[in-house]
Amino acid sequence: MNDNRPRPTSLADELYELGYVIDVPGRDPEVVADQVMTRLAESGRGVRTRRPRWRPALAAAFIVLVVLALTPPVRAAVTEWFGVVITQGESARNGDSTVPGAGDGLSLREANDLVPFDPVVPDQLVAAHGQPDGVEVSGDRRVLSLSWNTADGTIRLDQFDGEMAPVFLKQAEHEEITVAGRPAIWIGRPHLLVPLDPDGREYGAQGREAETTLIWQADDVTLRLEGLNRAAAIELAESIAGT
């Protein structure tokens, strides 16, 4: 029973060993390959080496991505995010900022298949305004954006996998509130949304002025709702939080 491996001397070594001894018997890879290939054949999916439909959406999706990259990991306490994510500063100049709609060209179902989480489509919005007018998924499939064009302007709901690293900066006066018992952020004035790269450096002039925004979490998904007033935004968030 003896061998040359040293006994684990640190917790890290013990964990490596644990990985080594855990036995996770899986199917024969050959069988898995057969099953997967059968599923691909049944779904009739051809290889899509080109997706022209996506091209127009890509530029916009990139902006959405970096903008959303602002938002911290979903599990972190909101108070923990503030130092990193939101710096106090002047609210953006007053102006007629408008909420950009999401690109179209995707159905909800297609979008659902692309992102790694269960997208939230608020019943309230659908009841009031019908199916979203815009459905867009970022090029790296982490961010789903929905938008509704209403008589009062555009409502935009961005959502993304919550475990994204905090990589953005936002200059705005904000309010720490609670949505369904969980911390959330309300930014009640037009503000500057500044995209940062993954290392936290500003991208420069790619920021845009954003409308009133609520940021909150439901399950593992972080949501960012833009274009509703405080009461309406919170009501909407409460209606879907934790679903």
Added chain:
Amino acid sequence: MPDESSEASEQVAVERVRAGDRDAYAVLVRLHASSAHRAAVLFGAGPDAEDVVQTAFVKAYEALPRFRNGAPFRPWLLRIVQNEAKNAARAAARRDGAIKRYALRDGPPADASDPVATLLSDERQRELLAAVHALPEPLQRAIVCRFLLDLSEQETATVLGCRAGTVKSRVHRALRRLREQLPEPMREAGNER
């Protein structure tokens, strides 16, 4: 861990699939089925692990046009596996009202004929697993990736969709918590990083 020749055949297969040869995808599935399954289980897919793995491969196939050329396939695949496992666990929780399911809740079946298994006592394995499972999810996933799946920091960052620095700090916090919570091992603890 894929060796050089499997890495080469992996890149060839990726190229061929992208060029329209669907059958070439089977090569990728064969290469990575075991590690995908292992990850699915460790990420909490429980009895859905097989389906999670299949679905992840199907989704990876569909997403292949967006796969960065020359990048390692496995961490990219495992990210999809991780997300699918999470979805499966969530769906199961809704369905069964279960809080969380872990395939390993009863402790790992250690193979007595494997000399490596003797390095950690059964009891210690159970303690470690219980402590890892008690960690908050992001910390737990970092530990699963770095140690139980033996991925590098960079690979872990790809799987978890965060920066390598975030992985480092999660692992650091996780180890600190584990040390606080775990009973001392029977032997003298060495110098830990």
